[in-house]
Amino acid sequence: MAAQDGVTQEPAGSPASPGDPDHRLGFLLAYHGGITETVIRKALATTGLTPRKTMTLLQLADGPVTQKALIERLDVDPSVLVALLNDLEGDDLVRRRRDPADRRRHIVEITSEGNSRLRKSDVALDTVERELFADLSERELTTLRRLLDKLRTSPEDFSCTEA
Numbered sequence: 001m002a003a004q005d006g007v008t009q010e011p012a013g014s015p016a017s018p019g020d021p022d023h024r025l026g027f028l029l030a031y032h033g034g035i036t037e038t039v040i041r042k043a044l045a046t047t048g049l050t051p052r053k054t055m056t057l058l059q060l061a062d063g064p065v066t067q068k069a070l071i072e073r074l075d076v077d078p079s080v081l082v083a084l085l086n087d088l089e090g091d092d093l094v095r096r097r098r099d100p101a102d103r104r105r106h107i108v109e110i111t112s113e114g115n116s117r118l119r120k121s122d123v124a125l126d127t128v129e130r131e132l133f134a135d136l137s138e139r140e141l142t143t144l145r146r147l148l149d150k151l152r153t154s155p156e157d158f159s160c161t162e163a
Contacts, residue, residue, distance in 0.1 A: 036128075036132060037051070039128055039132070040125065040128055043124040043125065043127065043128045044121055044124055044125070046120075046124055047117055047120040047121045047124055048091070048117065049117060049121050052074075052084060053084065053087070053088060053093075054118070054121045054125075055074060056070065056074060056084055056085075056088060056094070057088070057093065057094070057110055057114050057117065057118045057121070058118065059073050059074065060094060060108060060109060060110040060114070061110060061115070061118060063109070064107045064108065064109035065107070065108055065109075066099065066105050066106065066107060066108070067081065067085070067096070067105065067106040067107075067108055068105065070085075070108060075154070085108060088114070091113075092111055092113045092114075093110065093111055093113055093114035093117055094108055094109065094110055094111060094114055095108070095109050095111055096108050097109075
């Protein structure tokens with residue numbers, strides 16, 4: 001440890017001390033996540049989409065999906081999905097239809113306008129990600145993805161969220 005002006009400093013790469021905000025990885029992740037979300041929202045605003053609408057269109061990009069499958073993939077309440085699909089359908093970005101095999105189910109599919117808007121959002125997100133990850137190598141990006149996949153971020157994972 002090097003002393004500078006009577007203050008002890010940790011060498012580069014050392015773990016942060018408990019009094020240092022960087023010591024709290026959850027806060028650090030939330031801080032960077034908040035900034036990233038703001039930048040993504042601004043970039044997507046140029047396409048007329050929100051992150052949630054973009055994520056929904058991404059789920060539909062490979063073909064039609066049942067409304068129930070979308071609820072599971074997006075991990076949202078059914079009422080939230082209905083409101084989201086109402087907005088997307090109103091903008092002619094998705095289409096809902098009854099499943100001919102089971103009239104109780106709805107099939108959701110992306111429209112050509114939805115595909116066009118999704119391509120624009122991809123360009124906007126590519127720009128954000130290029131800037132956001134500019135200082136990371138491909139190997140570091142692969143490691144980051146692997147580590148993020150290991151995070152327990154489902155509400156069911158946390159006992160402190162139960163009332």
